[in-house]
Amino acid sequence: MLIAHATWHGGALCLWAEDSALPATTRIRVSPKPHPFAAPDFEGTSYAAVTRGAPRIEPTLVLPGSATGPFPSPELAREPTSERPEPRPWRVPALVLDPLAAMTLLHLATDAEDVVRGADLRFFSHVADEAVHLAARGRVLPALVREDGDLTARWRPVITGDDAARFRELAAAMPPACRAADEDRPASDVLLDALSGLVDAAVRGVVPHPLLPERAGRVPDRLPLAERWAAALTGPDPGVSREPGDDPDALAAELDAWAAAARRSTGPLRVCFRLVEPPAPEGEVAVQGPWTVEFAVQGTDDPSLYVPAAALWTGEVTSVPNAEETLLTGLGRALRLYPDLAQALRVATPTSVTTDAEGAFRFLREAAPLLAAAGFGVQLPQWAGRTRLGMKLTTRAKTATDGSGAATSSGFGLDSMVDFRWDLAIEGEDITEEELAELARLKAPLVRLRGKWVELDEKQLASALDFLQQRRTGEMTAAQAVRAAIHAGDDALPLLQVDADGPLGDLFSGEADRRLEPIATPDDFEGTLRPYQERGLAWLSFLDRLGLGAILADDMGLGKTAQTLALLANRTKTGPTLLIGPMSLIGNWQREAARFTPKLRIYVHHGSGRQRGEDLVKAAAEADLVLTTYGTAARDHEALAAIGWDRVVCDEAQALKNSGTRQARAVRSIPARSRLALTGTPVENHLTELWSIMEFANPGVLGPRQYFRERFAVPIEAHGDEEAAAALHRATGPFILRRLKTDKTIISDLPDKQEIKVWCNLTQEQASLYQATVEDMLDQISNSEGMERRGLVLATMAKLKQVCNHPAHLLKDGSRLHGRSGKLERLEEICAEVVEQGEKALVFTQYAEFGAMLRPHLETTLDRPVLWLHGGVTKRQRDELIRRFQEDSDPAIFLLSLKAAGTGLNLTAANHVVHVDRWWNPAVEDQATDRAFRIGQTKNVQVRKFICVGTIEERVDEMIERKKSLAERIVGTGEGWLTELSVADLREIMRLDPEAVSD
Template sequence: MELAPGTQALFVPSDPPRDGVLALWGHGGGDTPIDLVLPREQAYRRTQVAASVLPVAEAVRVLLAAGEHASATISAWAEVVAAGLSLVARGRIEPDGASWRAGPLEVDDALRLTELAGALPPEALALPLSGLKRVRLHSPESLVRAVWDAIADLLAENESVRLVLRVDLGDECFAGVLAVRSASDPGLVLDVADLADAPEVVRAQFGEHVQVRLALALRRGAVVWPPLARAVGGVVELADHEVAELLRGGGSRLSAAGIEVLWPKDLFDGLPRVRASVRVPSDSPPQLTLSRMLAFRWQVSIGNEELTDDEVAALAEAKRPLVRLRGQWVRADSLLLARLRAARSPMSEAEAVAAALAGSVEVDGEECEFVPPSVLTGLLTRLREAPEAEVGPPPGLHGKLRPYQLRGLAWLARMTELGVGGCLADDMGLGKTIQLIALHLHRRGDGPTLVLCPASLLGNWEREFARFAPSVPVRRFHGGRRSLGGLAEDEVVLATYGVLLRDRQALATVDWGLIAADEAQQVKNALSKTARELRRLPSSARVALTGTPMENRLADLWSILDWTTPGLLGNAEQFRQRYARPIERHADQSRTDQLAALVRPFLLRRRKTDPDIAPELPAKTESDLFVPLTREQVTLYEAVVRENLAAIQQSTGITRRAQVLKLLTELKQICNHPAQYLKEPGALDGRSGKLAAFDELLTVMLEAGEQVLVFSQYVAMCRLLEGWLRERGLPVQLLSGSVPVGERDRMVRRFQAGEVPVFLLSLKAGGVGLNLTRATQVIHYDRWWNPAVEDQATDRAHRIGQDRPVQVHRLITEGTVEERVATLLARKRALTDSILGTGEDWLTSLTDAELAALVHLP
């Protein structure tokens, strides 16, 4: 660019300094308006002029090329630029945050700055400070300094050459050789020692002022890695500890400072791979022994070759950061050496299995890769993969297992054969009970089986064994006369969690072949007395049955699996630190994946909606849940039976029929809840076995996000349930015969929209004419004597338009008129669905003896 006569110049500083510009004005050109303070009419006034602005690099070129006829401002700024270039050439440049500045200034430099500032003409100082109400100008010294900083920042930022530190490894000593890499031709690298003698055409590839730039780079590098300050003739001799520090962190710091570090290629090809492992005795059994302790060992390999114990020992005793092994250099940093030299505690087999499944183990607070020994690998393969041959239905099983249930049996059989436990966590209604019964038959002769369950399920287990495995001796260890005497090898003992607490010593004297914990979520609190006593029971295998292995927290899952497979997930604190806290607080995906890989072999979870299960299931699955009476219910029940049977025996005709219906109605109300029969307000909890079972059932359903229809033939019972649910803050609505048609339709729409998860319906009002396909669960709180009426109510959900399986649950109070009528209904249903006619009329025709047998408690 040629400067026109009369062109004036001033410098406009910026941050960072390299973004400053030189403004040229007074030459009759330019398209950038700029405010200046110039003399006008015997005073200085703010005046706007048109200017041309030049970036620093172009400004330096233009100013240095200006001739002797240039204006005073151009000549003054040319002197300032020349002095700034001299400063940088002498290495007077230092970092200033994210940019660079000229300095530190020697005494002569400071004097030169004062001299140049004093020589700046007024037009070079016409730039006012911005952001002030009153006019203030930049000081001459600050403007000179701004130009120098801009040159320093520009040269430091726009390097045409890059410094390289190449590490040479000799047998006796190590050295760092300095080289330069061309920015225009990155493939061109030249040792600094050879730069002076290189042909001009080669040196030109590294740009102007290459020595200045190298000096700047060395200064930067020495700040982050001091050994560079000792470089002589392009070489710096390195001590062992300096090489070690360069390997650990010095190299990355130099890279951040713009200095490339080159290592011999085979050094990193030979980087040792250190993995944790254990030693398993060669005579180990074919099963896992989770409590057995195994010696810890480090497995060290280079490439695909594992080092011998002698080579590992030599590596551990290394005195230098690099060791020559198998013809190549191997890194032996202090962390590796400390790891190899430290004594290690043994690991339990459960910890080794967990480490193998997760792929890593924590050692000294750091994550370390884990490789299982070959003996353990075979067992882990069996854990991960499906059994090679499907297990067939065991002898003695009366009933057909569906394909997914056969797979469940095969999984349970494999886990128990390997000596580990498992959690069968299938959805409610997929047949966990029959799979456990089949497992007992499969293991028959391996020792007695103990089934622990809530009291409300004792009768159900007893009936299911009688139904599906009638040849299996079953003992109910419950009540005042319970005993474990004369226990057979293939016997099944049914006990409640309450009995476990009260009679733990008796249960602990038996070497159980299998212990199954039904509704295992009830022992999710590992600190509870029940959970602690459960852990003390001896057994060859443990199986947890639950549809909700994790209700609220990951600790629930830990508690269950720590019983089935002790040690797998570590202790509670280890599990909390390693998995629960990172996953629950920080949604750590890596820990989530790791935990899933660890848990997956020990937990079998199938959902009703799984593609390989849904086609195998009937569209409607029905189940009877038998529940016990509470003490209050027993007292009321026996009193009503006594009072009414005597009167019935003295009656005939229509009077007798009315009295029979009254008896049956009162007994059914007592079975539902004493409050319904007594018609007295008050607390409901703890007084009805059926309500307790309903509570458990509904909790599981709602936690699974399901919508539920609840039928009762009594509006009064529906109202009691409605109040009870509302007290718990659950959205609920009740449909009875008194609800107007319009409100009835609105209720249906709300339920179908998912706004209300629980829909209470009286059997007569809600049993016909409604389409409630949003429901996937149906509960019959009490029984109607005609199965066809129940079926009609169930069909509100199980009908055209329903695209999901429907689970139907009938609550039946065991040992009462409800259970005996349910048995009669089941037999009659097998012949014809409607053979009983309608209502309770057929029951009124029973003889006195038949009626007494029907209603008496056992």
């Protein structure tokens, strides 16, 4: 399997492959050397048809690594390294795809069995979607540019209004690898270059290429420059030939002025368009006009400043400076987006446009979104986009009868027959036959129905009417009803409602866990389930009986393990259950099973001594629960697939998020009667991860991956399509149960979590070291470039964080700790208070070396044992440390390395959590905090995050608070973005304020 990566360089997409079959370590010490993981090309893979024939180069790319070699990408799912990543140059064989070829690849590129997209290539797929979106909305302008001395005709994006905000979010979300060939360029420059190239390709892909006309016997090359330029805008070749007498500067200046006008700020005022509906007509179903689009001038920052155009021209309002000029100039700019304005601009004092129902519908669906995106004000009736026709599916379970005709009860499964009926509906109310006939007769895009204006798409309505004529009523299986409800609306009107009884009604209720009768704690379960866990057990059992897969996505700490074990204890055994999870959690499953379900027979299939062949079949047959790891399941998938499993459970199911990996394919290939995915994060970065987990739980329910991407992922992630989001929720809702710890209706007795930022001062020694480090490193950074500069920035960040911890942490001289650090002084106070109150605390640090320094110091200061968990601790030692902390009263303080102990531990004996130094990734810190804030915790949890005031720690914390959610949704968070800052910005973020130093 290959991992596909991409960087943008020289106006083209440089595509390269990382081979997962190559070893994870190397000893190459001199750079730039050939990248040891790089594959030569994509021959023999699903990408071959698109990449074959592309020019080959071997650029030097700056990629994460260390002195011992490059790091493999996260998509390879290898064991994390303890080495700190540093950017280093590597020669990488790459394929050069011009924007047209890149657009083809990016729209075809998906995770496949043989190729998985890296985060960088996935990012460029988002950029390609954005380019298509801009082109489709007309947010492009033509340009005449010089490229290597030649004239070319190009389309360029117009990025204003909402598109500008979207552009900034994309730039913040760009993975560093996307500019590995140009690491000195800001992310925004690389993004604009890529977006411009892909926009040009998008327009050329849809605009037909006309033949140049012959005029007056002249050959095409002798035509005027403007005509040669216009022809080059649509063909595959953007080149514009040069002729004597051409004045490209004049044409380019006109085009640049056009683009500047389109991008010009609207200033304090903007033009606003308001759609006014006609008076209410009589009758149940009617169409009446005219409709009016009124013009007005509105305040940009204060929308309440609203002056109708009629009031301006009559002199009724005269106190708004430049209002008339703003109105006329704005209407002129809007004409390209809303051509119906032409009739209004024929008069000197335009006030409105009068139109019919079709014109009003065209304004609603086409002009209004374009105008709003371009920065104009748009006011629509309250019903616009809300009151719409849709489909309604009604199903009724069939009642079995005995020979005498009396009704009998029978079990229900996916093969059970149900009666169905399809109807058109508006806001849950069925449309009558008479109303339906009238709608078909009118064929109008806007109709007043039952006192409400309704938007109708003629093609969708015709498709829906044809659908109803073919299969309005009848019988189908419950499985067909499920698929129909999920995919209804793909080709016709959207599905608004499912009215079902019996088990299907429970399934589509939206709150199945609350609608179902809770199942009491099973007799064979040692413990008592909480009320929400009993509802969860009922939901799991319900889907299990139907043979449907489930995704239990409860928040971390709500007891997914306990609910799963209760499911095993509650059901009559029809075969063993296979549970697949990370290696770090297998021991936890053993302990929890022994605690809650001691009667279950457990077999652990892992390690060199694991059973094989017939011995494995026998061991599984004699067990109720078989535990194995993802790695073992991938290696032994053929042997595991030969066993008749009752169910397959995947814990931490986000391990399946990349559907094309060998691991995900192997797990999906193991058959079972039902499947269960356990995960607190069903979507970490992008929606196709949800598809991958659903494909494990219920294969085929969401359709092929490409269909899912086009139907849901792109509309929701790229364009914020609420209708697509609602459809996805409807499609996945029956199979996903998600509850949060913070929801008091779920768990009212879980204590509160209080997060506190603890502001610490530096000592004089720390301040001197801090200032010296800043001056020394900034001087080096200002005189460096490329990979060297990026490495220096990251090294500076690390050094400054170490200074903020303690001088001895930076100097590594083994000197005394007491009295030299504001953070240490505050930590000593908190730990002493915790011990005095008879409570316990978890103290996290990202630096194992600092934890090793803190342990003996805190033991001496507190006169108490302090536990210390880091990456070098063996599994047996780890388990003993956890046992001591949870069960013994003496160890009150548990020092933990954030990387080694951030997940997979239950440490509810602590009700204090201290983050001594910041990872600058909120998700990582929250996961670590949840070691204490989870079920079993009986006290309020106080979380303290140490920040040195007036230092880089305070300013980065402020920047994180302002970060947009898109960056986390696409590529997660980290520290790489800091390397993009200029020297001036770095000086500002690193500066030491006077208040940083304690007296």
